[in-house]
Amino acid sequence: MHSFDLAVIVIYLIAITWFGSRFRSRQRNLKDYFLGGQTTPWWAISLSIVSAETSTLTVLGTPPLAFAGNFQFLQLVLGYLLARIVISVLFLPQYFRGEMFTAYELMRRRFGERIRKLTAGTFLVLRALAEGVRVFAVSIVISIILVQPAAERPGWSFLRGGQGEVVSILVIVALTLFYTFEGGMTAVIWTDVAQMFLYVAGAVLSFFVILRQIPGGWSHVLDVAGAAHKFQMFDFRFSWSAEFFARNYSFWAGLIGGCFLTTASHGTEQLLVQRLLAARNEAQSRAALLSSWLVIFFQFALFLWIGTLLFVHYSSTRQPAPQPPESIYPSFVWQNLPPGLAGLVMAAILAAGMSNLSAALNALASTTVMDFYKPLALRRDPAKSEHYFLGIARWATIAWAVILVLVGMVARNWGSVLEAGLTIASILYGSLLGVFLLGLLTTRVQEKAAMTAMLAGLIVMLGVKQWTHIAFTWYVLIGTTVTFATGYAVSLALGESIHDRKAG
Numbered sequence: 001m002h003s004f005d006l007a008v009i010v011i012y013l014i015a016i017t018w019f020g021s022r023f024r025s026r027q028r029n030l031k032d033y034f035l036g037g038q039t040t041p042w043w044a045i046s047l048s049i050v051s052a053e054t055s056t057l058t059v060l061g062t063p064p065l066a067f068a069g070n071f072q073f074l075q076l077v078l079g080y081l082l083a084r085i086v087i088s089v090l091f092l093p094q095y096f097r098g099e100m101f102t103a104y105e106l107m108r109r110r111f112g113e114r115i116r117k118l119t120a121g122t123f124l125v126l127r128a129l130a131e132g133v134r135v136f137a138v139s140i141v142i143s144i145i146l147v148q149p150a151a152e153r154p155g156w157s158f159l160r161g162g163q164g165e166v167v168s169i170l171v172i173v174a175l176t177l178f179y180t181f182e183g184g185m186t187a188v189i190w191t192d193v194a195q196m197f198l199y200v201a202g203a204v205l206s207f208f209v210i211l212r213q214i215p216g217g218w219s220h221v222l223d224v225a226g227a228a229h230k231f232q233m234f235d236f237r238f239s240w241s242a243e244f245f246a247r248n249y250s251f252w253a254g255l256i257g258g259c260f261l262t263t264a265s266h267g268t269e270q271l272l273v274q275r276l277l278a279a280r281n282e283a284q285s286r287a288a289l290l291s292s293w294l295v296i297f298f299q300f301a302l303f304l305w306i307g308t309l310l311f312v313h314y315s316s317t318r319q320p321a322p323q324p325p326e327s328i329y330p331s332f333v334w335q336n337l338p339p340g341l342a343g344l345v346m347a348a349i350l351a352a353g354m355s356n357l358s359a360a361l362n363a364l365a366s367t368t369v370m371d372f373y374k375p376l377a378l379r380r381d382p383a384k385s386e387h388y389f390l391g392i393a394r395w396a397t398i399a400w401a402v403i404l405v406l407v408g409m410v411a412r413n414w415g416s417v418l419e420a421g422l423t424i425a426s427i428l429y430g431s432l433l434g435v436f437l438l439g440l441l442t443t444r445v446q447e448k449a450a451m452t453a454m455l456a457g458l459i460v461m462l463g464v465k466q467w468t469h470i471a472f473t474w475y476v477l478i479g480t481t482v483t484f485a486t487g488y489a490v491s492l493a494l495g496e497s498i499h500d501r502k503a504g
Helices: 003-026 030-038 042-068 074-090 104-110 113-152 154-159 162-213 217-227 242-246 251-267 270-277 282-317 325-336 341-380 386-413 417-441 447-467 472-494
Strands: none
Touching: 003 113, 003 162, 003 341, 030 162, 030 270, 030 341, 030 386, 042 113, 042 162, 042 251, 042 270, 042 282, 042 325, 042 341, 074 251, 074 282, 104 113, 104 341, 104 417, 113 162, 113 270, 113 325, 113 341, 113 386, 113 417, 113 447, 162 217, 162 282, 162 325, 162 341, 162 386, 217 282, 251 270, 251 417, 251 472, 270 282, 270 341, 282 325, 325 341, 341 386, 417 447, 417 472, 447 472
C-alpha cells in the first residue's frame, strides 16, 4: 500500500488549502474579491491563465492523444497564439475603458441590459457544463489512488466503484471551495501559481522516470516512436470534403479553429477575461496574455511526449495499457514511480484540477453577482453596501460548488474528458464570440438583432453537433459566422442604426 504517497497527497491538500485561505484579510470589497484589487503582477496572471486554460483535462487527456496518435494536437496551439494577438488588439482596449468586473459589462455598454444577461447566462451554462467534466477528471485520479486501499482494507470498501468517485469529487470540491470562499481572486491566482509549478515539475519528473524505465533509452524511443509516426505534427491536406471537416486535428483546423476557439475563451468567457481584468493596466494584461502562450506550448508538448514515452514503454514490455485512456498517465505514475515521488506527482495532477476549479467558482460567482444580482438589488435598494455584496459573493461561490458537484456526477458518462470539455465549450462559444464581434466591429447592429443572432447561432450549433460529423475544432468558427451574419442581416431587415439605440 502507498502509505507514504497517501501522506504526501494529504499534506499537499492541507497545505494548499491553508495557503489559499490566508488571503481572506485582503478581501474588503468586490474589487478585491473578484479582481484581486488589480494589484497582481503580470507574470503571476500569466501563470494563472495557463492553469485556468489547461487543468486536469490537459494532464489526463493529452497523453492519450499521443499514445493513440501523434503530435498533431499541437497544431491547435498555433491557433492559440494567433488568437492572443487578436484579443490584444481588439478586446483589451475595450476592457480597460473604465472599470469592469465581468466581460458582459462590455455588452451592456454596447447593446443594453438584456444582451448582458443573455451573454452572462450563456457563460454560466457553458462553464457549469465544461467544469463538470473537469471535476469528474479529478475523480479519475483519486479513484486510482483509492483502488488499492479499498481492495486491501475492509473498512474502505465503500470507496470501490462509483462510490470512490463520488467521495473524491466531494473532498476536492470542498477543499477548493474553502480557500476560494476565503481568499477570492487573490487566493485563486497565487494558488494557481504554486500549483502550476507543482504539476509542471511533476510532469518533468515523470518524463525522466518513464524514459529511464524504457530498455534502450532515448535511442529506442526515437526508433519505435519514429516507426509508428508518433512525431508527425503537421497535416497540410485541404479539401472541401466531409472527411476533411470531420478530422479534429489538421493545420487548417488548428490555426483557424484554434484561433476562433481561443478568441472566444480568452476574449469573451469570464473565466479567463477575469484574469485579464485583474492586471494593473492594459499593458500588463497584454504581457500576461502573450507570455502565457509560451508556457501553454511547453505544457502541451511535454504531455504529448509523456504519451509517446508511455506508448513505447507498453509496446516494448507488451503489457496492456490501462483503461480508460485518461487513466494511462496517472496509473503508470501510481504503479511505477518510487514511494514519495508517486504521491508528489499525483498531488501535482490534483493541483491542476484544483487550480481550475477555484478559478471557475470565482468566475461563476462574479458573473452571478455583478451581472444578475447586484443590478437588481440596487434597483430595489440603492443603499446596499459593498460589505453586503461581498457576503452575497461568498454565498454564490458555495452555490456554484454544489452545482459543479452535481454536474460532475453526470459527466461520468460523457466519454473522453478532454474532447468532451472542448466540445461542450465550442458549441456555446460561437454565439458568444459572434455577438461580441458584432459589438466591436459594427455600429448599426443593436440589441434586438444581437439577441436574435445569438439564438440562431446556438440553434445551428446544436444541429451541427447532433446531425453532422464535423470536428469540434470547427464549431466556434461556424457558430461565430452564423451569429455575426444573422445579426447583421436582421439589423438590415429591421432598418437599425446607431441612432436607434436605447439606454440600457
